Amino acid sequence: MSEVLLEALPLARFGYCCSQILMKLVLDAQGVDNPGLLRAMHGLCRGLAFRHGTCGLLTGGICTLSYLTGKGGDGDEAHLFREEIRYKYLEWFKETVKECGGTECFQITRLMAESSEIECASLLSRCWEKLLDLLEEYGIDPSLPPSS
Secondary structure (H helix, E strand, O other): OOHHHHHHHHHHHOOOOHHHHHHHHHHHHHOOOOHHHHHHHHHHOOOOOOOOOEOHHHHHHHHHHHHHHOOOOOOOOOOOOHHHHHHHHHHHHHHHOHHHOOOEHHHHHHHHHHHHHHHHHHHHHHHHHHHHHHHHHOOOOOOOOOOO
């Protein structure tokens, strides 16, 4: 079992959904407690509206990247390549789940039918690894809180 899954599975047992887990992994790496942000991420759970919207691993990943690269306040500047980073994640995700027929939660979980928890966990792990790869590629340390 991957190190990511060893970190993520307890979070799932505590009731966090996929989009929240991606953000919580960053917050935990930073030693930051932000319940408000995690509550907001809950709005992306299970495809926005009970599997009838875009997968939370896509939207949650974009939000996690935005948390690390976006503008956070009046005196803050967004990362120069924020849009490129998010686009690369989007394109990677679409390619990764193309056999599912789309990026909606129900399309992905329908294909996984009998073992959706195991497969969603595997996809979560792959998404987290992709986020880390992109952050490394652009010199962003996810363990450092974004400046604001």
